[in-house]
Amino acid sequence: xxxxxxxxxxxxxxxxxxxxxxxxxxxxxxxxxxxxxxxxxxxxxxxxxxxxxxxxxxxxxxxxxxxxxxxxxxxxxxxxxxxxxxxxxxxxxxxxxxxxxxxxxxxxxxxxxxxxxxxxxxxxxxxxxxxxxxxxxxxxxxxxxxxxxxxxxxxxxxxxxxxxxxxxxxxxxxxxxxxxxxxxxxxxxxxxxxxxxxxxxxxxxxxxxxxxxxxxxxxxxxxxxxxxxxxxxxxxxxxxxxxxxxxxxxxxxxxxxxxxxxxxxxxxxxxxxxxxxxxxxxxxxxxxxxxxxxxxxxxxxxxxxxxxxxxxxxxxxxxxxxxxxxxxxxxxxxxxxxxxxxxxxxxxxxxxxxxxxxxxxxxxxxxxxxxxxxxxxxxxxxxxxxxxxxxxxxxxxxxxxxxxxxxxxxxxxxxxxxxxxxxxxxxxxxxxxxxxxxxxxxxxxxxxxxxxxxxxxxxxxxxxxxxxxxxxxxxx
Amino acid sequence: xxxxxxxxxxxxxxxxxxxxxxxxxxxxxxxxxxxxxxxxxxxxxxxxxxxxxxxxxxxxxxxxxxxxxxxxxxxxxxxxxxxxxxxxxxxxxxxxxxxxxxxxxxxxxxxxxxxxxxxxxxxxxxxxxxxxxxxxxxxxxxxxxxxxxxxxxxxxxxxxxxxxxxxxxxxxxxxxxxxxxxxxxxxxxxxxxxxxxxxxxxxxxxxxxxxxxxxxxxxxxxxxxxxxxxxxxxxxxxxxxxxxxxxxxxxxxxxxxxxxxxxxxxxxxxxxxxxxxxxxxxxxxxxxxxxxxxxxxxxxxxxxxxxxxxxxxxxxxxxxxxxxxxxxxxxxxxxxxxxxxxxxxxxxxxxxxxxxxxxxxxxxxxxxxxxxxxxxxxxxxxxxxxxxxxxxxxxxxxxxxxxxxxxxxxxxxxxxxxxxxxxxxxxxxxxxxxxxxxxxxxxxxxxxxxxxxxxxxxxxxxxxxxxxxxxxxxxx
Numbered sequence: 001x002x003x004x005x006x007x008x009x010x011x012x013x014x015x016x017x018x019x020x021x022x023x024x025x026x027x028x029x030x031x032x033x034x035x036x037x038x039x040x041x042x043x044x045x046x047x048x049x050x051x052x053x054x055x056x057x058x059x060x061x062x063x064x065x066x067x068x069x070x071x072x073x074x075x076x077x078x079x080x081x082x083x084x085x086x087x088x089x090x091x092x093x094x095x096x097x098x099x100x101x102x103x104x105x106x107x108x109x110x111x112x113x114x115x116x117x118x119x120x121x122x123x124x125x126x127x128x129x130x131x132x133x134x135x136x137x138x139x140x141x142x143x144x145x146x147x148x149x150x151x152x153x154x155x156x157x158x159x160x161x162x163x164x165x166x167x168x169x170x171x172x173x174x175x176x177x178x179x180x181x182x183x184x185x186x187x188x189x190x191x192x193x194x195x196x197x198x199x200x201x202x203x204x205x206x207x208x209x210x211x212x213x214x215x216x217x218x219x220x221x222x223x224x225x226x227x228x229x230x231x232x233x234x235x236x237x238x239x240x241x242x243x244x245x246x247x248x249x250x251x252x253x254x255x256x257x258x259x260x261x262x263x264x265x266x267x268x269x270x271x272x273x274x275x276x277x278x279x280x281x282x283x284x285x286x287x288x289x290x291x292x293x294x295x296x297x298x299x300x301x302x303x304x305x306x307x308x309x310x311x312x313x314x315x316x317x318x319x320x321x322x323x324x325x326x327x328x329x330x331x332x333x334x335x336x337x338x339x340x341x342x343x344x345x346x347x348x349x350x351x352x353x354x355x356x357x358x359x360x361x362x363x364x365x366x367x368x369x370x371x372x373x374x375x376x377x378x379x380x381x382x383x384x385x386x387x388x389x390x391x392x393x394x395x396x397x398x399x400x401x402x403x404x405x406x407x408x409x410x411x412x413x414x415x416x417x418x419x420x421x422x423x424x425x426x427x428x429x430x431x432x433x434x435x436x437x438x439x440x441x442x443x444x445x446x447x448x449x450x451x452x453x454x455x456x457x458x459x460x461x462x463x464x465x466x467x468x469x470x471x472x473x474x475x476x
Numbered sequence: 477x478x479x480x481x482x483x484x485x486x487x488x489x490x491x492x493x494x495x496x497x498x499x500x501x502x503x504x505x506x507x508x509x510x511x512x513x514x515x516x517x518x519x520x521x522x523x524x525x526x527x528x529x530x531x532x533x534x535x536x537x538x539x540x541x542x543x544x545x546x547x548x549x550x551x552x553x554x555x556x557x558x559x560x561x562x563x564x565x566x567x568x569x570x571x572x573x574x575x576x577x578x579x580x581x582x583x584x585x586x587x588x589x590x591x592x593x594x595x596x597x598x599x600x601x602x603x604x605x606x607x608x609x610x611x612x613x614x615x616x617x618x619x620x621x622x623x624x625x626x627x628x629x630x631x632x633x634x635x636x637x638x639x640x641x642x643x644x645x646x647x648x649x650x651x652x653x654x655x656x657x658x659x660x661x662x663x664x665x666x667x668x669x670x671x672x673x674x675x676x677x678x679x680x681x682x683x684x685x686x687x688x689x690x691x692x693x694x695x696x697x698x699x700x701x702x703x704x705x706x707x708x709x710x711x712x713x714x715x716x717x718x719x720x721x722x723x724x725x726x727x728x729x730x731x732x733x734x735x736x737x738x739x740x741x742x743x744x745x746x747x748x749x750x751x752x753x754x755x756x757x758x759x760x761x762x763x764x765x766x767x768x769x770x771x772x773x774x775x776x777x778x779x780x781x782x783x784x785x786x787x788x789x790x791x792x793x794x795x796x797x798x799x800x801x802x803x804x805x806x807x808x809x810x811x812x813x814x815x816x817x818x819x820x821x822x823x824x825x826x827x828x829x830x831x832x833x834x835x836x837x838x839x840x841x842x843x844x845x846x847x848x849x850x851x852x853x854x855x856x857x858x859x860x861x862x863x864x865x866x867x868x869x870x871x872x873x874x875x876x877x878x879x880x881x882x883x884x885x886x887x888x889x890x891x892x893x894x895x896x897x898x899x900x901x902x903x904x905x906x907x908x909x910x911x912x913x914x915x916x917x918x919x920x921x922x923x924x925x926x927x928x929x930x931x932x933x934x935x936x937x938x939x940x941x942x943x944x945x946x947x948x949x950x951x952x
Contacts, residue, residue, distance in 0.1 A: 135611060136688050138695030140702040144620070197688070205688060212612050212673070212681060219614030222765055226616040229743025234709055236741075265712075267705025289698055 001173050005037055005165070012149040013163040015117065020044040021163075022077075022115040024106050025068070027061045027186035030121035032068065033174045034166055036181055038119060039072050047072075048109050050102045051080035054094070061186050077109045107156040115160075122147055122164045125171040128217045129201050131224055132209075138289065142274065145231040146224040155282035168221065238271045245272070247323060252331030254279065258324040261299050269296050276326040277315050299324065320428055333430060339382075339448060339470055340434040344398040347438075349466070353397070355436065359472050361397060366465040375458065382471060384438075384446045386456040388464040393441055399434040406444045408451035418444070425450055438468060477649050481513055481641070488625040489639040491593065496520040497639075498553075498586045499595040500578070501544070503537045503662035506597035508544065509650045510642055512657055514595060515548050523548075524585050526578045527556035530570070537662050553585045583632040591636075598623055598640045601647040604693045605677050607700055608685075614765065618750065621707040622700040631758035644697065714747045721748070723799060728807030730755065734800040737775050745772050752802040753791050763787070775800065796904055809906060815858075815924060815946055816910040820874040823914075825942070829873070831912065835948050837873060842941040851934065858947060860914075860922045862932040864940040869917055875910045882920045884927035894920065901926055914944060 009015070021043050025031040038045050047069035051062040062078055069076035087097035106118050127146050134143030151162050166174065178185055210216045245260035254276050261269060273295050274287045291310065295317055310316055314329045325333055339359040347353060353361045365388055375385050404418040422432045427449075438446040446452040448470040458465065485491070497519050501507040514521050523545035527538040538554055545552035563573030582594050603622050610619030627638050642650065654661055686692045721736035730752050737745060749771050750763045767787045774785055774793070785793050790805045801809055815835045823829060829837045841864055851861050880894040898908045903925075914922040922928040924946040934941065 135696075135699075136685060136692060138689075138699045140699060141617070141706045144703075200688070205684070208681070208684060209612060212676070213614075216612060216614075220611075223611075223614045223616055226743075226746065226765065227620075229741075229746060230617045230706070230710055233713055233741065233743045233747070234706055237709055237713055265705075265709065267702075267709045270702065270705060271709070289702065 001169075001177070002040075005169055005177075006041055008149070008168050009037065009041055009165040012168075013119075013165055014150040014161065015043075015163070018044070019117055020046060020113075020115045021117045021119050022046040022048050022106065022110045022113070023119040024048050024050070024102070024121070025065050026121075027065045027068070028121075029174050029178050029183070029185040030123055030166060030171075032183045032185045033169075033177045034119060034121040035068065035072070036177075036183055037165065039074075045072070045074050046077060046109070046113060046115055047074050048077040048106055050105045051078065052083045052098050052102070053080055054083055054098070057186075064186060075113075077113075079105045079109075081105075103153060103156050107153070107160055110160050111157065117161050117163055119163050119165055121166050123166045123169050123171055123174055124221055125202070125217070127167055127224060128206065128220050129198055131220060132201055132206065133198065140270075140289070141227060141231050141234065144224070145228040148228060153282075170217075234271060237268065238275055241268055241272055242275065250331070250333070252280065253325055253327035253333055255323045255325050258299075258319055258322050261324055266296055266300075269299060273326075280315050280326060280328055318428075338431045339436050339472075340431070341397050341399050341436040342434055344396055347395045347397060349395075355397075355470075357472070359470060361436070361470050362468070363395065364467045364469075366467050369462065369465060372458070381449045383467070383469040384448070384452040385458055386445060386452060386466045386468065387458055387462045388466040389462070390456050391440060391445070391466055395438060395440050395445065397436045397438055400432065400437060404437070404444065406447065406451075407454045408447075409454050409457055411454055418447070421447065421450060436470070477645075477653070478516075481645055481653075482517055484625070484644050485513065485517055485641040488644075489595075489641055490626040490637065491519075491639070494520070495593055496522060496589075496591045497593045497595050498522040498524050498582065498589070498591040500582050500597070501525050501541050502597075503541045503544070504597075505650050505654050505659075505661040506599055506642060506647075508659045508661045509645075509653045510595060510597040511544065511548070512653075512659055513641065515550075521548070521550050522553060522585070522589060522591055523550050524553040524582055526581045527554065528559045528574050528578070529556055530559055530574070533662075540662060551589075553589070555581045555585075557581075579629060579632050583629070583636055586636050587633065593637050593639055595639050595641055597642050599642045599645050599647055599650055600697055601678070601693070603643055603700065604682065604696050605674055607696060608677055608682065609674065616746075616765070617703060617707050617710065620700070621704040624704060629758075646693075710747060713744065714751055717744055717748060718751065726807070726809075728756065729801055729803035729809055731799045731801050734775075734795055734798050737800055742772055742776075745775060749787070749802075753787055756791055756802060756804055794904075814907045815912050815948075816907070817873050817875050817912040818910055820872055823871045823873060825871075831873075831946075833948075835946060837912070837946050838944070839871065840943045840945075842943050845938065845941060848934070857925045859943070859945045860924070860928040861934055862921060862928060862942045862944065863934055863938045864942040865938070866932050867916060867921070867942055871914060871916050871921065873912045873914055876908065876913060880913070880920065882923065882927075883930045884923075885930050885933055887930055894923065897923065897926060912946070 015021075021038060023031070023035050023038055023045055025035050025047050026049070035045065035047060047065065049062055049065040051058050058080075062080070066076050066078065081101050083094060083098045083101055086092070086101055087094050090097065092100065106120075110116070110118050131144055131146045134146075137143075147164055147167060149164050149167050151164075152158070152160070153162055169177075177183070206217065213219060241260075241264065245256045245264075246254065247257055248255040256272075256276075261272070264272070270292050273292050277287045278284050298317070298319075316327055316329060318325050318327070318333075320333075327333055338357070339361075340356050342356075345353060345355075347361065347363055349363045349365050351362070355361060370385070378385075400418055405415040406418050406421065407415045408421070418437070419432070422435070427435065436448055437444050438448065443455075444453060445456050446468055448468075491497075497514060499507070499511050499514055499521055501511050501523050502525070511521065511523060523541065525538055525541040527534050534556075538556070542552050542554065557577050559570060559574045559577060562568070562577055563570050566573065568576065582596075586592070586594050607620055607622045610622075613619075623640055623643060625640055625643050627640075628634070628636070629638055645653075653659070682693065689695060717736075717740065721732045721740075722730065723733055724731040732748075732752075737748070740748070746768050749768050753763045754760050764787070767785075770785055771787060771793055774795075787793055787802070792803055792805060794801050794803070794809075796809075803809055814833070815837075816832050818832075821829060821831075823837070823839055825839045825841055827838070831837060846861070854861075876894055881891040882894050882897065883891045884897070894913070895908070898911070903911065912924055913920050914924065919931075920929060921932050922944055924944075
């Protein structure tokens, strides 16, 4: 058994020889066994204990772990915080609060002491219980694959690895290890993952399932290894697809090429969506299946649904042109694929003005009247032809002001609020404030992308034409 | 509910409009509901009933299904066979024998009437029970993905599709369908998939699991859909890898490029191995995990293990050079990447002889003595230099005879049995009988690939040299 534990440690945990390891020790059988194993494997070990202050024995247990560290002659790191208070303040369950604080402590200490690896003592029974829990709760492959021998928790640190050297060691084996090597674990330690639900699985459901299949736990552990391999394979496919389809990784948002998503297989899409959610919010432990399906449908039938969709944990998605965004609620999405202008820019006829995000604006005076049919057939809303003789002053571009009004082509009397036009045209809210308006004095002559002004339209009386064009060079 | 059933039928079962469908009808609620649904969906239906002769009511039930078919004005196909006798004769369980005979019947009838699609009545409860059974028994993704709405059973037919239109309809819903549309199913029909184990799952374990997770069955059904998508994704990756690594598809065997397998990710390899097994033996319902792992290890550490390995269900694997074979026990593996000769072929000096499998043999008389160091450094065992003056007769190539002996280079006295040399050199057994031996009279001068004969070696007295070369043009 000891040899198998050592090979698992050396073969499956991805250790680099000589790397120090910080091990979380509660004082219970699992973590004492892990600590002893690492010492026997001649690893360079830091002992770390987080005192959850949840039980009256907590302080004694911290003291006990300290003596154990001293016995091995190892550095001992300890911290304490009131889990109940933290849970209450943040609306977490006690278990969730304990987990967050404990990992926060372990990762901070690892960073502080420049230890690249943290070892925790999850065992094979924990693994089976976890996967059964996921099975009951309807997890996909990412849940059924269970815990992995090496992983990362990017919500705590982007680099430090978390290893689980006891993941294939059964609780029974750990108990005999403790007996064999005279370890004296704290009994009934504050093992906070042992919730009521998990305890019930352990003591009632799993034994029941074993009556259906002898060796069910061992069998499941083997399946988990196979599923973890399949999960890794899928991840490679998703990696590839991600690289093919991502357009931008912004602060709090991701943009993908909409057509790439639309033409992808549904399962691939589901995996990409889950990964995007986790990337934006690394703390998400389970991405809601229905939310994922809503987005899949939204991508497959973009006409059916409009606007933004809530995915889960405050992540929203929205489509704008060829960009499909995943964003945190408060992220500033990029606007530079829209023309935008802040303040006012004066225009000179014949010259070219540069706006933000690769957009150019130009005005050309045409001495000859172009083909009127071509003008009527115009399908590019970013060009306009105005009657030059009606334009007596210099033009300028500015963004919107409150109360801006405009008389669009075809409206022979009265005017529209610019803000209403934007709403009618479904211009995304974020784009409205700095949308360029082509003006002369107090009048708006053209709103690029939408309409030119009725009074400046070309008629059979027009002799000279002002041609305006907004264009974009390349993509950002 | 009816609308959902119709959309599942139309959207998930991959039907081509106008295709006839053969539906297996036992007379129970599921299959009567399915039949009625297909009729209401205006499909072109053939009713097929297999009489298992397992219960006293069997004949009455066959008669009843016949009247149902008549009621809808549909063609009725029926056959009967004694399942118990068939099971006994072939060593199958009753359930397995019934399944084989039933599907054999359905597929034969579909072929006979040129019906491209067979519909069977598995429902959502069957699906959940099946996946739970796989979960208990330690299945990988291929088991946890459950039954699919469209599939094929290549052991019965390579083209006909099997569809399961009720796969998302619960047993309760089927019962209310039967009530709503006044269907009068046979009660307790000979539903042979309902083994003791499955019944126990249905009536004990699943209700128990529902106390742990409200809506467990619905949740699991949703997970299954997600896992099926992931399985499909993996299958595409495996497809690609298969195409990259396969060298040959033979009768009863498959050959893969060994290096391609060796450099592959373990999970990918496991999937390829499973697929190869199913390809060779389409009847395999579950490929043994341990067998797969043995092969993975064999591929990753080829030096550690030699010879052939049993995978499962009579499938063996073996490695020969760059070829890695999966074969049925009795398959004739190809030998044409070895030089082989049957009988005797006379040789002419200076000419080139063609052997089987793209091998060529040539003899060249050299009038000048080549660089002796180059000869000593020779690393190609398929070329040899002999002393031409010691060779008085014409050479020929033949395969081995019982009792062949040979005096290899370096052995100045006595001789070796050729068969012993082959064993020492670990030449695969199958290659030995027809391995080419270069002979003159009763003597063997050279065994290509291994040794030339001591008496014909080049010495400082050699004046003229006979150069022999066996080579292979391209790959097959």
